[in-house]
Every structure is written in C-alpha cells, then in structure tokens.
Amino acid sequence: MEAAPLDPAAGDAEPTAPLPSRAGRNLPAAIISGVALLVAFGLSLWFRPEPFVALVVLAVGAGLWELRQAFARQQVRLPYWPLLVGGAGAAVSAFTGGPEGLLLAYVLTVAAVVVWRLIDGPGPQALRDAAAGVFAATYVPFLAGFVVLLLGQADGRERVVLFVLLAVANDTGGYIAGVLFGRHPLARTVSPKKSWEGFGGSVVLAVGVGVAGAVGGLGASPWLGVALGVMVAITATLGDLAESLIKRDLELKDMGSLLPGHGGVLDRIDSLLATAPFVYLVLSVAA
Numbered sequence: 001m002e003a004a005p006l007d008p009a010a011g012d013a014e015p016t017a018p019l020p021s022r023a024g025r026n027l028p029a030a031i032i033s034g035v036a037l038l039v040a041f042g043l044s045l046w047f048r049p050e051p052f053v054a055l056v057v058l059a060v061g062a063g064l065w066e067l068r069q070a071f072a073r074q075q076v077r078l079p080y081w082p083l084l085v086g087g088a089g090a091a092v093s094a095f096t097g098g099p100e101g102l103l104l105a106y107v108l109t110v111a112a113v114v115v116w117r118l119i120d121g122p123g124p125q126a127l128r129d130a131a132a133g134v135f136a137a138t139y140v141p142f143l144a145g146f147v148v149l150l151l152g153q154a155d156g157r158e159r160v161v162l163f164v165l166l167a168v169a170n171d172t173g174g175y176i177a178g179v180l181f182g183r184h185p186l187a188r189t190v191s192p193k194k195s196w197e198g199f200g201g202s203v204v205l206a207v208g209v210g211v212a213g214a215v216g217g218l219g220a221s222p223w224l225g226v227a228l229g230v231m232v233a234i235t236a237t238l239g240d241l242a243e244s245l246i247k248r249d250l251e252l253k254d255m256g257s258l259l260p261g262h263g264g265v266l267d268r269i270d271s272l273l274a275t276a277p278f279v280y281l282v283l284s285v286a287a
Contacts, residue, residue, distance in 0.1 A: 037268070041164060045157050052151060052160070053095050056144055060087040062265040063140045066255045071132055073250055075125075079133045082112035087141030094148035102145040109137045139273065140266075146276035153283065155218060162213035163279045166232040167272050169209040170202045174237075177201020186237075191244040194237070202233040220287045228282060232275050239274025243267070 044052040061084055068078040086109025093101035113133035117126050150159045178198025186194040207229030214225030243266065247255065255264035 038164075038168070045160065049095070049151050049156070053091055053148055056091045056148055057088045059265055059269060060091060060141050060144050063144075063269065064136060066264045066266050067136050067140065070247075070250050070252055070255055073252070076132045077117075077129045078136055079113045079116040079129065082109065082116045083133060083136055083141070085109075086112055086137060087144075090141040090145045091148050094145040095152060098152060099149060102142070102149060106137065106142045106145070109141065110134050113137055143273040143276055144269075146280045147272070150276070150280050150283070153280075158213075158217045159279075159283055159287075162210075162217055162228075163276065164272070165209050165213060166206055166228060166279070167236055167275060169205040169229075170233050170236045170271065173205030174198040174202035174233075177204075187241055187244075190241050190248065194240070199233065199237060202237065203230060206230070206233045214287070218283075218287050224282075224286050227286075228279065231278055231282065235275045235278050236271035239271040242274065243270035 040055065041052075044055045064078070064080065064083050064087055068080050071078055086105065090102055090105040090109060093105035095101075097104070110133075113136075114130045117130045117133060120126065147160065147163065150156060150163055153159055174194075175198070177200060178193065178195050181197040181201075182193075182195030184196045185192060186196050186199055207226055209225075210227075210229030210232070211222045211225035214220040214228065215222050218224075243255070247253065255266040
C-alpha cells in the first residue's frame with residue numbers, strides 16, 4: 001500500500017487519518033469486529049442453545065432498528081414495536097415450535113404490523129408504511145428464523161456452525177480473490193467492488209469448507225459439501241447484491257455503523273439471511 005503524500009509545510013508529520021484498504025474497508029477494525037462476532041457466536045453455542053437464540057433476537061432487533069432509520073430517510077415509518085416483538089417471537093417460536101411455530105409467528109407479526117399502522121390512520125402513506133413493515137418482517141425475523149430451525153435439527157449445533165463458517169468462507173474467499181485478482185465487475189451498477197474473480201474465490205473457499213464440514217462435522221458425503229459450497233456462494237452473493245440495491249435506493253453507503261469496519265448489522269448478516277432457508281432445506285433433505 002502506498003503512503004499518502006505528506007504536506008511539505010508539515011515537516012515529517014505522519015497523516016492522521018487511517019488509509020483505507022483497496023477494498024474500501026478499515027481492515028484492522030473489520031478483522032477485530034469479525035473475530036469478536038465469531039467469539040460471541042461460539043460462546044453462545046457452547047453450553048446450551050438458549051443463548052444462541054438470544055443472540056439471534058439481538059441481531060434481529062438491531063437489523064430492524066437499522067431498517068427503521070434507513071427507511072425514515074424516505075419518509076417511510078416502519079411499525080417498529082410490533083416488528084420488534086414479532087421478531088423476538090419468531091425466533092422463540094422457531095426454537096420451541098419448529099417450522100409451524102415460525103410460520104405462525106410470522107403471520108401474526110404481519111397482521112400486527114398492518115393493524116398497528118392503520119390505527120394511525122388510512123391513506124397512501126399508511127399503505128406505504130405497512131408494505132415496508134411486511135417487507136421488514138419477511139427480510140429480517142422470518143429469514144433469521146431458519147437459523148434457529150437449523151439449531152433444532154439433529155446435530156443442530158454442528159449444522160449452525162457449518163452454516164456460519166460457509167458464510168464466512170464465502171466472504172473471505174470473495175474478499176481475498178477480489179482484492180488480488182478482481183478485474184471484471186460482477187454487477188457494476190449495483191455493487192462496483194464485486195467481481196467475477198471474487199465470486200470464483202467465494203466458490204472455491206466455500207466448497208472447501210463445505211466438504212470439510214460435511215465429512216468431518218456431519219459424517220455426510222463430500223458431494224453434499226460441494227453442493228452447499230456452490231449454493232452458499234450463489235445465495236450469499238445475491239443477498240449482498242439485494243441489500244446493495246436497497247441501500248442504493250435509500251442513498252446509503254452502509255445500513256448503520258454498529259460494527260466498525262463492516263458498517264451495520266444488516267451489512268454483516270445480509271448474506272446469512274439470504275442463505276439460511278436454502279441451507280436449512282438442503283440439510284433437512286440430504287443430511
């Protein structure tokens with residue numbers, strides 16, 4: 001990395017602002033935040049599953065708060081409290097009641113969101129706010145519920161660990177390959193920094209982690225790991241691009257600033273949310 005030119009009038013003073021990495025991140029802060037998140041994730045699964053469910057509830061609440069702040073920029077008011085209560089209920093219901101519990105909690109959350117907003121008065125603005133609330137209920141708590149459903153399966157902890165490691169491998173492989181070899185944009189108008197070379201790195205590392213996890217963690221066929229790796233690379237990339245479209249529409253660079261080096265919570269879990277239902281369905285059928 002080249003050093004920033006010094007001001008001749010400043011003598012030998014060092015520049016005060018940290019230089020961004022080629023990928024546009026504050027890399028040391030991103031690494032520290034990423035390690036801290038992995039430690040929190042590991043500790044939450046160590047003894048009992050309930051702390052992990054609480055961690056999911058916390059992430060859902062933070063994600064909904066970020067969406068509320070972001071939508072407010074476009075004069076859209078999310079019905080935050082029914083979303084927050086419903087989001088917590090979705091995670092708990094998925095843990096205690098399985099898929100049926102998650103679906104029931106989602107339906108009740110959507111109904112509460114619509115009724116809550118209509119109580120403030122009807123009209124085009126109410127319809128817009130309610131539609132945004134239904135989107136938020138689907139995007140964050142409903143999709144996050146599939147991670148809790150993974151925990152409820154046989155070898156649930158191993159499956160959740162594999163799911164998270166697949167997402168980490170996708171991000172890490174894409175980041176390294178993109179920085180070193182990225183030349184051909186994947187979706188220039190949506191996310192200029194993403195490249196086909198980065199996507200290839202995501203596939204390679206995710207497949208490697210998938211095979212190791214399927215064989216060593218689940219005692220399954222290595223072909224299941226290959227399928228999971230390819231699938232996660234596709235769904236996680238689509239999840240990233242979908243959030244980039246939302247941010248572009250809202251004229252935002254990041255959804256928030258809660259995680260140094262990563263942006264907001266939604267900037268970190270967007271690929272997890274898009275991937276969770278597919279990993280749950282594949283492992284339900286094949287493992």
